[in-house]
Amino acid sequence: xxxxxxxxxxxxxxxxxxxxxxxxxxxxxxxxxxxxxxxxxxxxxxxxxxxxxxxxxxxxxxxxxxxxxxxxxxxxxxxxxxxxxxxxxxxxxxxxxxxxxxxxxxxxxxxxxxxxxxxxxxxxxxxxxxxxxxxxxxxxxxxxxxxxxxxxxxxxxxxxxxxxxxxxxxxxxxxxxxxxxxxxxxxxxxxxxxxxxxxxxxxxxxxxxxxxxxxxxxxxxxxxxxxxxxxxxxxxxxxxxxxxxxxxxxxxxxxxxxxxxxxxxxxxxxxxxxxxxxxxxxxxxxxxxxxxxxxxxxxxxxxxxxxxxxxxxxxxxxxxxxxxxxxx
Amino acid sequence: xxxxxxxxxxxxxxxxxxxxxxxxxxxxxxxxxxxxxxxxxxxxxxxxxxxxxxxxxxxxxxxxxxxxxxxxxxxxxxxxxxxxxxxxxxxxxxxxxxxxxxxxxxxxxxxxxxxxxxxxxxxxxxxxxxxxxxxxxxxxxxxxxxxxxxxxxxxxxxxxxxxxxxxxxxxxxxxxxxxxxxxxxxxxxxxxxxxxxxxxxxxxxxxxxxxxxxxxxxxxxxxxxxxxxxx
Numbered sequence: 001x002x003x004x005x006x007x008x009x010x011x012x013x014x015x016x017x018x019x020x021x022x023x024x025x026x027x028x029x030x031x032x033x034x035x036x037x038x039x040x041x042x043x044x045x046x047x048x049x050x051x052x053x054x055x056x057x058x059x060x061x062x063x064x065x066x067x068x069x070x071x072x073x074x075x076x077x078x079x080x081x082x083x084x085x086x087x088x089x090x091x092x093x094x095x096x097x098x099x100x101x102x103x104x105x106x107x108x109x110x111x112x113x114x115x116x117x118x119x120x121x122x123x124x125x126x127x128x129x130x131x132x133x134x135x136x137x138x139x140x141x142x143x144x145x146x147x148x149x150x151x152x153x154x155x156x157x158x159x160x161x162x163x164x165x166x167x168x169x170x171x172x173x174x175x176x177x178x179x180x181x182x183x184x185x186x187x188x189x190x191x192x193x194x195x196x197x198x199x200x201x202x203x204x205x206x207x208x209x210x211x212x213x214x215x216x217x218x219x220x221x222x223x224x225x226x227x228x229x230x231x232x233x234x235x236x237x238x239x240x241x242x243x244x245x246x247x248x249x250x251x252x253x254x255x256x257x258x259x260x261x262x263x264x265x266x267x268x269x270x271x272x273x274x275x276x277x278x279x280x281x282x283x284x285x286x287x288x289x290x291x292x293x294x295x296x297x298x299x300x301x302x303x304x305x306x307x308x309x310x311x312x313x314x315x316x317x318x319x320x321x322x323x324x325x326x327x328x
Numbered sequence: 329x330x331x332x333x334x335x336x337x338x339x340x341x342x343x344x345x346x347x348x349x350x351x352x353x354x355x356x357x358x359x360x361x362x363x364x365x366x367x368x369x370x371x372x373x374x375x376x377x378x379x380x381x382x383x384x385x386x387x388x389x390x391x392x393x394x395x396x397x398x399x400x401x402x403x404x405x406x407x408x409x410x411x412x413x414x415x416x417x418x419x420x421x422x423x424x425x426x427x428x429x430x431x432x433x434x435x436x437x438x439x440x441x442x443x444x445x446x447x448x449x450x451x452x453x454x455x456x457x458x459x460x461x462x463x464x465x466x467x468x469x470x471x472x473x474x475x476x477x478x479x480x481x482x483x484x485x486x487x488x489x490x491x492x493x494x495x496x497x498x499x500x501x502x503x504x505x506x507x508x509x510x511x512x513x514x515x516x517x518x519x520x521x522x523x524x525x526x527x528x529x530x531x532x533x534x535x536x537x538x539x540x541x542x543x544x545x546x547x548x549x550x551x552x553x554x555x556x557x558x559x
Contacts, residue, residue, distance in 0.1 A: 082348060082518040092474070092510055098517040 002063040003171070005194035007256060011201055015055050022048050040219070047215075050307060051208070058204070062197050066171055066190045067114065069200075073168045074110040076304055078102070080160035080312075083294040083303040087286070088152050093142035097133055101153055105129045106161045113165055116172055116187045125162040130154050159312055160305070166315035170203060171196030173319065176327040177258055184327075198256040199322075202264075203271055206250040207314050210272035211279070214242030231283040234276075243272040258326070267321060271314040278313025282306070336391065336415065343384035347377060347505065348520035351385050354501075354527065354550065361525035363387050366463050367498045368488055369394070372547045373467035374475045374506025377516065381505060382465050383416050385523055395419045395457050396465040419457060421450050423470060451487055458492045468543070475506030478548050481540040489531035489539065496528030499543060501550040524550055 004012075026045050033041060061068040081102055090098060105125065112121040134150040174195040175184040184191075192199075218238025226234050250268020254261040282305065286292065294303030344351075353361040363386065371382055379396045386394050400420040403412040412418040457464060466488070468481035489497050501524040509516040526546050531539050 078518070082520060085517060086348070086504065086520040090507070095510060095513050095517060099515045102517055103515070 002065045003069075003190060003192075003194055003197040004059075004062050008062065008194050008197050008201070011198065011205075011256060012055070012059050015205065019048065019052055019055060022051075047212075054204075054208075054307070058201070066168075066192070066196075069171065070110055070114050070168050073164060074106060076308065077106050077110075077161045077164050079304045080164060080294075080308060081106070081156060083305050084156045084160050087289040087291055087294065088156060089289075090152065091142060091145070091149055093140045094137060094149055094153065096140060097136045097153060100136060101133065101157055105157060109161055109165055113169055114189070116184065116189070116191070118169075118172065118181070118185055121165075121169065125157055129157060133157070163312040163316050164308060166319045167200060167204070167311060170200040170315065170319055170322075173199055173322050173327070174258070176323060180328050181323075195258070199258075202250070202253055202257050203315060203318050204311065205253070206246050206268045207271050207275040207310050209249055210242050210246035210275050211310055212242075213245040214238040214276065217241030217245070227280060230280060230287060234280060234283070239276055243269065243276065246272045267318060270321065271318050274314040274317050275310030278310045281313070282309035333392070337388060339415065340384040340386075340388075340391070343380055346518075347381050347384075347508065348518070349381055349385060349523050350520065351523045351525070354524050363390055363525070364496045364498065364528060365390065366393075366458075366461055367496045367528065368458070368485070368492075369463065369465045369498045369500055370468050370485055370543065371465070371500040371502050372478045372551065373469045373472050374502070374511070375472060375509045377505045377509050377521075378467065378472075378502050379418070379465060380416065381502065381521065381523065382500060390463065392417070393461070394463045394465060397421055397454065397467070399423050399471075419453055419464075421453065451484060451491075454484070454488055455491045458488065458495060464488065468540070472506075472511045475504075475510065476551055478544055478551065481544050483536055483540070485543060486531065486536045486539050489529075493531055496530060497543065498528045499526040499546040500524065501526070501547050503551065526550070 026041070026048055029041055030045070057072060058069075061072045085098065085102070109121065109124055112124055133153050137146070137150055137153070171192040172184055172187070174192045175187050214234070215238065217240075218233060218235045221237040221241065222233075222235030224236045225232050226236055226239055247265055247269045250271075251261050251265035253268075254264035257264050257267075259267065282294075286294070292302075294305035343349075351361060353359040369382065371378060379398060383391070383394065383396055394417070396416055396418045398412050398416075398418040398420055400422045403409060403418060404420050409420070412420065454464060454466075466485060468485040469479040470482045471479075473479045485497070489495075502521065503524065504519050504521040507517070508519050508521065529543060529546070534542075
């Protein structure tokens with residue numbers, strides 16, 4: 001069914017099992033602390049609920065097929081853009097440029113992705129959109145803070161659309177690995193099959209677990225903040241513990257990838273580090289704008305971008321490392 | 329629940345989702361806002377989304393008895409008229425065409441904050457709505473302005489409050505809607521908005537000027553307090 005074979009099913013059973021375990025542990029902690037209001041515990045419960053939603057959303061869309069996964073990420077990009085534009089200091093004169101940014105460019109981007117047209121997908125945003133948007137802005141005639149406004153709009157597109165769309169793009173890598181880049185260009189939908197789904201899930205699982213273990217290690221051992229003026233919660237202890245744990249898990253998941261265990265470990269390590277830096281960059285933006293979260297799209301859980309920050313930084317690098325080293 | 333009412337609830341949900349509206353009471357504790365059974369709701373005005381959003385967030389049991397006041401020169405003809413009256417239950421009024429309301433003269437009117445005198449016919453319709461026990465949604469600035477500014481209030485709000493002094497006057501601050509669909513634009517850009525419902529005001533033994541200044545200050549303070557800050 002869809003892109004799910006027995007290996008994907010096994011992986012989802014493992015994920016579901018871990019979530020059941022996490023839910024039980026949180027329930028026990030809640031029982032032990034009953035009657036008290038504990039913000040850490042409430043946050044833990046919210047995170048577990050968000051992971052359940054993510055796992056179920058991915059499982060359902062993978063069951064339906066590649067189109068459903070692509071539509072899912074298009075919607076996530078749209079919601080991420082909405083959060084980004086809420087806190088970003090755009091000008092009144094940017095309005096018509098923002099209409100292009102929100103409604104037109106993401107659709108073309110995901111359409112190219114859906115067509116498996118890598119050559120067009122890879123350059124649409126960094127070449128055409130990045131040149132077109134400042135042109136549209138200049139035509140609007142407002143030159144005040146022009147450079148900042150142009151940069152802000154391009155960056156919104158980079159992070160919320162281009163980077164996030166690399167997550168479903170990973171599904172196309174198996175054809176590039178097995179049959180070459182030429183053959184992958186314009187290959188039929190779903191040609192990545194279950195292998196493509198597994199590769200995408202590998203990145204998502206490893207990077208999300210890295211976030212989880214950074215949180216766990218940071219909460220238990222964290223003392224020395226990496227960048228105290230950005231986020232006091234990101235500590236060296238959390239970073240090293242979280243990234244190493246997730247890298248070990250990534251190595252242990254080599255069997256769902258086309259890689260050897262040490263190749264899987266290296267890719268996991270790079271992805272986790274990029275994920276950490278993604279969180280750090282997003283924290284800098286939030287701190288600068290004086291907000292704690294990117295909105296409250298998932299009530300009480302923060303926004304979409306708070307959950308996708310690490311993936312948006314790791315997915316493009318993960319994709320291009322594999323494309324460079326493993327495809328011809 | 330009739331089919332029309334069911335549709336209206338669906339539409340309300342859609343509007344609230346599309347505008348990403350987070351509804352809260354004024355203050356930092358994030359309390360649930362209170363909607364009195366009958367009230368004169370007034371808000372800052374910077375977008376066509378203002379009146380639909382304010383209508384959409386009304387509790388289901390109160391919504392049928394809330395009448396947004398809309399300008400007849402914009403909403404008064406064709407499809408817009410049927411939508412405004414048929415769906416949003418709007419009451420259309422003719423605006424002050426004799427006194428063009430611009431930003432430039434805002435500083436001149438700020439000293440008095442009294443606005444101009446509304447024509448009596450304009451208010452008659454609204455007082456009848458209040459007498460019938462229904463609520464009003466009005467935008468005392470009289471027209472849409474830039475997102476972060478609140479123009480001087482027209483006198484209508486005071487007259488209505490005086491007409492029905494027992495009806496609470498509820499200030500509502502609308503944030504970000506003007507950034508989503510500013511004046512002069514036709515396609516909204518998605519952002520998350522906020523609807524802040526304040527503690528009701530009652531008109532006391534005060535001058536028109538004092539009341540309008542007090543009423544306007546609630547919105548101005550809320551907009552300034554949250555500069556650059558979102559949920």
